[in-house]
Amino acid sequence: MKKILCAVLIAVMLLTFAACKSTATIEFADGDQYSEIGGELNVLNWGEYIDPELIEIFENETGVKVNYVEMTSNEEMLIKLRSSDSPYDLCFPSDYIIEQMIREDMLLPLDYSKIPNAKNIDPKMNEFTNVFDPGAKYSLPYMWGTVGILYNTTMVEEPVDSWGILWDEKYAGNIWMYDSVRDTIGITLKYLGYDLNTRNEAEVAAARDKLIEQAPLRKGFGTDNMRTSMINGKAALALIYSGDAFAAIDENEDLAYIVPKEGSNVWYDNVVIPKTAKNVEAALAFINFLNDGNVAAKNTEYICYSTPNKAAMDRLGEEFTEDETYNPSEEVLARCEVFHDLGEFVEVFNAAWSKIKSSN
Amino acid sequence: MKRKYFAYPYIVWMILFIVVPMIFIFYYAFNVNGTWTFRKCWETLTDVQKWRVLLVSVEIALGTTAICLLLGYPIAYILSNMKKSVAGFISALFFVPMWMNFVLRTYAWSAIIEYAIPDLFNMTRSMTATSTGRTIAVLLVLVYDFLPFMVLPLYNTLSKLDKSLLEASRDLGANGKTTFFRVVLPLSIPGIVSGITMVFVPAITAFTVPALIGNGNYSLYGNVIDDAFKINPEYSIGSTLSIILLVFVLISTLIMNHFDTDKEGGSIL
Incomplete structure (x- = not known):
């Protein structure tokens, strides 16, 4: 047996x-x-x-x-x-x-x-x-894809068309930024009207100060975790890649994605x-x-x-x-540009990023 | 004489995993892409912001240690006065969660803080939305993680305490309060010292907890070092920062050793 x-x-x-x-x-x-x-x-x-x-x-x-x-x-x-x-x-x-x-x-x-x-x-x-x-x-x-803003339409009532909304005190503690040096500093440069691939130290410093100023409003620097956070309605705004935004909107129809008018990065x-x-x-x-x-x-x-x-x-x-x-659309892509290799100048970006990350 | 041979594996281990990495750290601190230079090192040493983060880390580590001590001492004291079988069961409840991976437990806390607590207290925003909230959250999780490291050495010291000393104290007319402060507390100093060392050192070097709980928006010194290695292709900045932290931990351990008059606590030196 x-x-x-x-x-x-x-x-x-x-x-x-x-x-x-x-x-x-x-x-x-x-x-x-x-x-x-x-x-x-x-x-x-x-x-x-x-x-x-x-x-x-x-x-x-x-x-x-x-x-x-x-x-x-x-x-x-x-x-x-x-x-x-x-x-x-x-x-x-x-x-x-x-x-x-x-x-x-x-x-x-x-x-x-x-x-x-x-x-x-x-x-x-x-x-x-x-x-x-x-x-x-x-x-x-x-x-x-592109880089843009994913936002929750039930939490953000005004129309979103500018990077400036990521600095709006109304949304303090509800704003996600991306944990990536080029993307986060890049869109800030765009917001300030500078070139995404700037090699001007003063311009990078201005972007750095703008991001340090944002510290009290920021929920955090995320990567894949912010997609979940946005789907669950735990934050109002997120700087995000279009692909992640598309996946998030698929799961929560209150979410919407735009590429702001100041222009952005196509990657x-x-x-x-x-x-x-x-x-x-x-x-x-x-x-x-x-x-x-x-x-x-x-x-x-x-x-x-x-x-x-x-x-x-x-x-x-x-x-x-x-x-x-x-x-x-072509119209969106017309205001987007790709990142360039910055050569040695990337050190300036890195130093700025290190300051931003430890500015709590 | 023969006993000396048993120490060899330990010596090999020390050289491989303590001495060699230290040499690497010192090498990279003063060597940028193959050339010897103090430039990067000096830039890092004079960076005021990095020192500010170190100050915050010290505050957080001291806070964690103080809370752990205040919570841990009564727990250890109560445990040491219980019957051995009951005490064994209760301390098992304490230590069983430690068998689970540390990062996993931190992730679980991140979910509690992000979802459970706001829902429970009907908060409109998550706890980590403000800088103060993040500090409290990080402190909470650090205390949770390190409390067993405080309780264990305290419990060991307190349970080995000679009970006849307490009886003698009573016989000589001291009340419970006096006995505790004049007899129990001084005798448990070795346990307190090793508890403090075992909590303070990992707390000041913590980087997983602030990174996960603070959503990458809360930096302690460990995170600054982590970022320095991740962002920069050369390791000079990260190595210099590591040396600073190393010296700091060394000094604080020496200070703690000074208090450990019996030299029998589990201090690392």
Whole structure:
């Protein structure tokens, strides 16, 4: 009797293990076939920035074992990649960091013969991406968006059209700023009428003082946590990326997003291969995989950030393509610009940021 | 003589994880991208704002230690006068939460402060909306986190107290109050000293609690160091700040040791 029981238990356990083996598949838009590559692929990406099912599909298609490591800021990523034994084959930095990485010769030029799906990238993205990576030699856009204000319409009654509302004492303790040096100082520079990429110390100092002045009004410097806070109605206003705003509005319809009239930042998170990459073949295959129309559509539906992939856009519903937050109009983009690598001047920004952060 | 060999693993451990990191900190403090310079170090030393944050951190750490002592002493005293079995059970209630990860508990507190407390007291804004509210919230969570570190050494000292001394004190005509202040309190000083050290040092170096509870809007010295390493690609500023804190902790420990006349508390030096 005991033996039978034992056998049954083992059988159940084996079945459970078998069931755990993923069977996720996807139909590729262009009927692509992936050959067996094998080995490991070490990916460094932002948190919650890929549909985990896609990783499984890629592993099943190519036999590559994907090790996915998350980061919380561009600066952190740069420190990780600079380390002499960096294992990463693929990462997803933002525009200005890519410009810096190109300058420091940290990136491998992309071999487009291995990325046929690169044709799916919307050519209208070039206007912005050429600024930091001319001719997309080293990077392909992965996600993009704007920076703006997410606000709760039940708490904020007046129309929101200026960054100035983030300094309105009526909303003391209800204002979230972004825990990122370039974004938070950048929009303050814009509010004061300066250039987002200024190299003028006095202008940065003015922005710094403006943000120190904001300290008593501020709820905090958040990242992913402020999305939850906004959805739950725990704050009135948040400086946020359009993708997070789009996801938050989806969960709480009292929320709304705008890009203020003073102008803002349009940002790109691109995929790049560091020079230290070990498995370049798998990295290129992964980039090609991500740019498949169906894959990119599934990914953007999961992440809620805007896709630069035209083939994916064609597959998305109106709730995406007709949404001003997800797909900003030409008129909004006209007042947005990308961040530039500041070179040595970034120290001035860092020193200002350190003062702002410790001004409680 | 043979006993000396047992110390070798400890010496290796000390060199690897205490001495070597210290050398790194000193190296990075005075070395910017491969060149020796005092410039960054001097800039950091003369930054008034950083010193102001250190002052706030000292205040918060002293506050935490004082509250822990005021709360912890009666708890330890009551526990030490209980039957061993009951005391064991109650102190288990105290220490079981410590088995859970510290960051997880801090996250739980962040939810309590952000959601539960405002709902309970019908507050229109969360507790962390004002600077005072944030200070109170950070203090509250620090006290919660470090209270067991105060209670444990106090309980150890108080439960080992020779009960015949208390009887002698009574025999000689002292009332309960006098016995406590003239006999119990002086005899428990080693426990108080090690309790204070065990709370003050982690409290002044805390950075998870202010970061999570203060929503990144409340900086203690630990956060300033954390930011310095995260924002700047070179480690000079962060290392200099670490040295300042190190010296500070060292001085405060020396001061505490001065009070520990019996030299038997769990002080770190």
